[in-house]
Amino acid sequence: MDRVETIIEVQNLKKSYRKRKSKEYIHAVTDVSFKVNQGEIVGLLGPNGAGKTTTIKMICGLLIPDSGTITINGINNQEKRLKALRHISAVLEGNRNLYWRLTVRENLEYFAGNRGASRKEVAQQVDELLETFRLQEKASELVNRLSRGMQQKLAIAVAMLADSDVILLDEPTLGLDVETSYEVRDLLRSIANDYNRTIIISSHDMDVIQDICERTVIINGGKIVTDDKVDNLLRLFEVRAYTITLGGVLSEKQQKLLKLTFPGAEYKEDINQSSVGVDLEKSEAIYDLFDIFKLEETPVESIDRKSINFEEIFMKIVKGEMDDARVQSS
Amino acid sequence: MQGFNLLKANIRMEYIEYKRYLPNTIAMLLTFYIIFIGMFAGIQLIGDPTTQDSNVQFVIVNYIFWYLAMIVVNAIGWQITNEATQGTLEQLSMSPMGIWRIMLARLISSTIVSFLIIVALLYLSMLTTGQWLNIDIITILPILILTLISMFGLGFIIAGLSVVLKQIQAFLQILQFILAGLTFVPLTVAPFLAYFPFVKGVDLVRAVMIDGVTLSQIRMEDFMILGFNAVFYFFIGLGIFLLCERVAMKKGLLAHY
Numbered sequence: 001m002d003r004v005e006t007i008i009e010v011q012n013l014k015k016s017y018r019k020r021k022s023k024e025y026i027h028a029v030t031d032v033s034f035k036v037n038q039g040e041i042v043g044l045l046g047p048n049g050a051g052k053t054t055t056i057k058m059i060c061g062l063l064i065p066d067s068g069t070i071t072i073n074g075i076n077n078q079e080k081r082l083k084a085l086r087h088i089s090a091v092l093e094g095n096r097n098l099y100w101r102l103t104v105r106e107n108l109e110y111f112a113g114n115r116g117a118s119r120k121e122v123a124q125q126v127d128e129l130l131e132t133f134r135l136q137e138k139a140s141e142l143v144n145r146l147s148r149g150m151q152q153k154l155a156i157a158v159a160m161l162a163d164s165d166v167i168l169l170d171e172p173t174l175g176l177d178v179e180t181s182y183e184v185r186d187l188l189r190s191i192a193n194d195y196n197r198t199i200i201i202s203s204h205d206m207d208v209i210q211d212i213c214e215r216t217v218i219i220n221g222g223k224i225v226t227d228d229k230v231d232n233l234l235r236l237f238e239v240r241a242y243t244i245t246l247g248g249v250l251s252e253k254q255q256k257l258l259k260l261t262f263p264g265a266e267y268k269e270d271i272n273q274s275s276v277g278v279d280l281e282k283s284e285a286i287y288d289l290f291d292i293f294k295l296e297e298t299p300v301e302s303i304d305r306k307s308i309n310f311e312e313i314f315m316k317i318v319k320g321e322m323d324d325a326r327v328q329s330s
Numbered sequence: 331m332q333g334f335n336l337l338k339a340n341i342r343m344e345y346i347e348y349k350r351y352l353p354n355t356i357a358m359l360l361t362f363y364i365i366f367i368g369m370f371a372g373i374q375l376i377g378d379p380t381t382q383d384s385n386v387q388f389v390i391v392n393y394i395f396w397y398l399a400m401i402v403v404n405a406i407g408w409q410i411t412n413e414a415t416q417g418t419l420e421q422l423s424m425s426p427m428g429i430w431r432i433m434l435a436r437l438i439s440s441t442i443v444s445f446l447i448i449v450a451l452l453y454l455s456m457l458t459t460g461q462w463l464n465i466d467i468i469t470i471l472p473i474l475i476l477t478l479i480s481m482f483g484l485g486f487i488i489a490g491l492s493v494v495l496k497q498i499q500a501f502l503q504i505l506q507f508i509l510a511g512l513t514f515v516p517l518t519v520a521p522f523l524a525y526f527p528f529v530k531g532v533d534l535v536r537a538v539m540i541d542g543v544t545l546s547q548i549r550m551e552d553f554m555i556l557g558f559n560a561v562f563y564f565f566i567g568l569g570i571f572l573l574c575e576r577v578a579m580k581k582g583l584l585a586h587y
């Protein structure tokens with residue numbers, strides 16, 4: 001048996017919705033396949049409308065795919081839906097998946113009850129979760145009196161209480177203020193570390209994914225664009241991006257030459273200083289760059305690796321610039 | 331054991347709702363009581379004085395059953411519509427117990443929890459009118475249970491339709507009157523109604539409570555119809571519900587945004 005166990009396998013998923021009052025179809029998911037290993041934290045990243053929610057709902061058994069299969073712990077979730085559901089719980093988008101007229105504790109107990117557990121069986125776990133999520137003081141508060149952030153934490157606690165191997169979270173930080181967003185991220189990281197659950201998080205926010213996930217599956221227009229370790233993606237782009245600070249400004253001739261040799265270069269001028277931002281496809285190209293500076297003896301003050309953020313990577317990948325990069329890296 | 335925990339959780343939820351929203355509960359009871367007073371006054375004003383007593387008794391039984399049908403059949407429709415909008419229906423649908431078991435647990439719990447209210451309503455209406463009915467529990471219980479099972483079937487149908495149809499509210503309003511019609515129309519007027527979900531049951535309960543019929547006097551044939559209705563409607567209802575659930579999962583209707 002393999003040491004790394006695949007817990008979720010998604011193969012060639014496809015799903016279209018019929019537009020209301022018309023015969024047209026919206027192809028929400030056209031071809032999605034990926035695997036998730038036991039204990040992994042995977043991010044499902046993509047812009048709005050990419051098909052993330054649709055994919056997650058198919059994995060949760062809330063939507064039947066038009067074609068394709070999903071296996072959870074080796075169980076096909078269409079053939080044995082209820083059996084597969086035992087291994088999964090989810091926090092879907094928004095704060096509306098709780099009973100607003102029940103208290104925090106009552107929500108936890110009611111959802112556990114609906115999975116067949118008695119209040120007594122989950123009592124200890126409920127207390128622990130309330131503590132971990134810092135909700136003890138709000139245990140008897142009605143959910144509609146909680147802040148948006150606390151509601152989100154409670155929703156995650158409800159999913160935790162299910163004691164499933166896999167937890168899916170659809171846009172867990174959407175609509176939260178910055179501070180709460182960070183609190184939820186910390187919480188998710190600690191859940192992954194301390195409880196050893198497999199976690200799948202969807203988000204349109206690269207920052208969230210970069211912060212929490214080890215690996216990311218990028219989805220756009222209903223298709224998988226790339227599937228790689230977050231670190232790999234960062235490294236792949238980081239090495240090629242430089243910012244060069246110069247102790248003077250470039251002449252017009254130099255600027256023209258720069259444009260000609262490095263069409264994507266960014267030149268910024270200050271009074272006695274300037275900087276050139278450039279993506280170097282090959283590291284040797286840096287000599288061509290230096291030749292341009294040497295032309296007028298422009299002093300080079302520093303060379304920095306530009307810290308490209310994940311958002312830029314994401315935009316590049318989605319725009320299809322990934323293809324040549326992939327060839328290079330393999 | 332899991333099924334029992336499921337039932338317990340739903341009974342508790344039902345009880346909490348009644349208790350926490352006590353003013354609502356009281357307002358609902360009052361509305362029903364006022365409707366009853368209205369019917370009672372109507373009988374006294376325009377009814378034939380020689381049959382007045384039996385008419386009043388007839389109304390009491392019917393109206394209690396109407397209330398029961400509203401609790402079991404209509405309420406689940408509203409509940410599902412609300413939960414699909416709220417988002418909790420999706421959460422429930424992810425339970426490995428299966429949503430139909432949760433729905434069954436809800437039907438049973440709302441019946442159990444509202445039973446106290448129904449008994450209170452019954453005694454209140456008997457007290458108001460001075461008409462004391464024959465409460466023969468041994469005879470009423472088996473009839474009531476079989477009747478409830480067919481009502482649950484109807485509840486499942488309404489629940490299923492509420493999942494699939496976003497514009498069910500208008501129908502649920504009308505349903506109240508259909509349910510009233512089914513409980514108020516005597517079988518002698520329309521014998522074929524015996525095969526409708528709970529009409530036969532109400533008819534038999536009337537025979538017990540008004541005419542003092544006892545268990546041994548009820549014909550086997552009547553019980554057969556009752557039993558047939560119970561099994562038939564329950565499984566038809568469940569089947570329709572499961573079908574609707576599947577349609578909802580195909581079309582993405584478990585959440586109405």
Ligand SMILES: Nc1ncnc2c1ncn2[C@@H]1O[C@H](COP(=O)(O)OP(=O)(O)O)[C@@H](O)[C@H]1O
Nearest residue numbers: 017026028047048049050051052053054055582
């Ligand atoms: N229930 C639905 N009915 C019709 N169209 C839908 C439905 N749900 C999603 N869509 C459409 O499918 C596409 C993918 O949506 P979704 O999976 O929600 O994307 P994401 O979660 O990545 O934003 C979008 O174009 C969206 O408008």
Ligand SMILES: [Mg+2]
Nearest residue numbers: 052053093171
């Ligand atoms: Mg989404």
